[in-house]
Amino acid sequence: MSSDTDLIKLYSARILELAADIPHHGRLDAPQASVKRRAPLCGSTVIVDLSCTEDRVSDYAAEVKACALGQAAASVVGRNIIGCDIAQVSAARDALKDMLKSDGPTPPAPFDGLEVLRPARDYKNRHASILLTLEAAVEAMEEARAQVTCS
Template sequence: MSAPLDDDLLELYSKRLHELTREVEHDRPLERPDVTVEQRSPICGSTMTLDLAVDGETVTDIGYAVRACSLGQLGTAVLARQLPGKSFAEAERISEQVRQMLKQKADAPQGDWKDLELLLPAIDMRHRHGSALLPFEAVCEAIAKLRGGKTG
């Protein structure tokens, strides 16, 4: 479970958050994606187009166009950095872990996904969960499409 953030830690998180969100300021569509999905958060209106290139059940590249607050941009930036080379199962596991972190105050992901702890301040801002989860819902929808509509 997360602890409240003191002012110094919040400032550090804020600086890191802005560094990551700058990485997705410009759209990066893939020239030949294997799947493209569009997601919209009905609560806040954030939108995202996600492209995936894959080899079997491994993501080889990710493209995006994200129109969301810094929370949606953060998730997109972390996915863009960490998802290539990862399996569908890993993508689904991380998506579920982020969902549990926000909705059930579970622990933040670690390892390659540690930057997602920057979403911790949003736990108590339920109205922001839609934007924070947007990139992860897009990834899960893309995987389901690639599997022929089946979810795993």
């Protein structure tokens, strides 16, 4: 079991900086898709709104109510998702999950900033919160794709 000191180290200055500065925080007025995800263990929630043009995210916002780790993940996603296609966002989600669960490689660029969350791999109860934003984003992109705007 990890000690309180280890838990304090988990919340590094960089994670706290990211958590305090989430780009595109809030909601879009008229998104193509909107997805709400909740982590049942901790109650963290994320609502992702997005629109796509020519298979890429053209507008994005997220309302994030999560721990600092979930907020930090949302911050990295918010800084990098516009212009990405579903393959890039899905690859980031899958790599983040692998990084947390199996100490796999860092998610590929432009989401490589998620590396800052590697120390959370030892805190399985935090994984769901960290994954929320990317999971919701992929689901929203699939919904937008179903509208034939994202292909």
